[in-house]
Amino acid sequence: MSTAKTFRVLPGFGPTLGYTLAYLSLLVLIPLAAVFLKTAELTFAEFWNVVTAPRVVASYKLSFGMSLLAAAINAVFGLMLAWALVRYSFPGKKLIDALVDLPFALPTAVAGIALTALYAKNGWIGQFLEPLGIQVAFKPLGVLVALVFIGLPFVVRTVQPILEDLDTELEEAATSLGAQRWQAFRHVILPIVFPALLTGFALAFARAVGEYGSVIFIAGNIPMVSEITPLMIITKLEQYDYTGATAIATVMLILSFTLLLLINGLQAWTAKRTGRDR
């Protein structure tokens, strides 16, 4: 401890920080700790049995696989959409820009039933896929569609500001040095945008893994086929198997925390690469 107390001009540090820590602990940290404490009641063998049961493992494969795929699809099309919104002018642009945030604002249950209606056999999109032998609703593919929907704004909104801030001089320099348009994109623009794109990908993935509301309506929830991991927690809870539900929640929480740290690192990288504030 230093001998002289640091002099602060502004008042309120103690009370505001104290309140922040108390509120955070009571509502978030202590209840989250309950998950780990409850899991600690199990022996490791019991825990391992629950979290590696075949039906649960099938749900990991579906949740993680579809979340990765959805995030990858969003990375590609989200980048294109952000590019179009920043670089081109076209009618309805402001409206489209505003609607990109729809998945943030639209309740997940609403998204779930709307997507199900679209992709059902007689739905607007489903009726065209049916003759091709592609079934989306009540199949694993339905999970993918729902996860693409909820993840899109994460990619667009992390990439868009970086594209807006790009100096035109960089591309002019590349062009005057003889670079083709594609080369300028590949070697000049992409390296600047890449950390943000990866951040958007990770955000979309993190959101997708935990998503529940929009998925359960369209997934069909067939054991071993189209059950997502959050649904396994609900299923265990409905059977009053609290320790089972908590054990699976522990696995998901550890993954979430890892992703959170990774995303923080990615955002620091973006900031360093582009000189923007986080």
Add this chain to the structure above:
Amino acid sequence: MAGATTLRLGAAQAIGQTRFEARAATRETALVKWLILGTALTFFAVFLLMPLIAVFVEALRKGWETYASALVDPDALSALRLTLLAAAIALPLNLVFGVCAAWAIAKFEFRGKHFLITLIDLPFSVSPVIAGLIYVLVFGAQGWFGPWLAEHDVKIIFAVPGIVLATVFVTFPFIARELIPLMQAQGKEEEEAAVVLGANGLQTFWHVTLPNVKWGLLYGVILTNARAMGEFGAVSVVSGHIRGETNTLPLHVEILYNEYQFAAAFAVASLLALLALVTLGIKTWIEHRAAHAQHDLHEGQP
């Protein structure tokens, strides 16, 4: 995790500009441009626009009468009341927290600040289902306080307090995450000047800090409100689905849907979709205003 949801101050101006199209070096050939634009807009239409339109079309499929009767159904009305109540409690709680957290973090230096910000972000990265589960573990019949609560006849899980708690959890970081970067960017010279001139802490916040961050604060509030009214997973775990008592609007949508009352389910859903559209409308308006305020500031105009 909130990075993607924070207010974009330059957005309104950036959308209007054409600097990239004006120069040959930053322009694609017409073919490439239309290819990118066409793909992006098709993707947008299929994944965002069509679901939105589908909600309203399905809601009106059986006519206005069915639509109206679904909305004035007593169970729908009681779900609406509970949804409004949960938002009305969660919003001020997280508002006070957000302001306190932002003041401590943005205006003072202390160890572990980045760690604290990460902790505030935690609820964003936790599955909504787990957000419900944690309160079941603490307050449920099998939970830490379950026996004590039962003894004193207090119901939290499968009752309104549980729904409020779950709502507070899922909307926890929104306002704080909106305010922290804004207040950090603002610095603290203005506040220090106010204090030196004799203002107390609350006066300083009210007259100096608040006018600088009001748009960000408002954005945080509408985001919190939208999520609070629309939350499904977390609330579903703690609700118990008692009709007329512990059903919120999103849960009511699920019940109607599972009973094959599709038109009614979409009618209630259309109400929530309307809320989402209003939220996006206000957001766009805020971005517009904030951009103008910033523009005026740079031009040296009042």
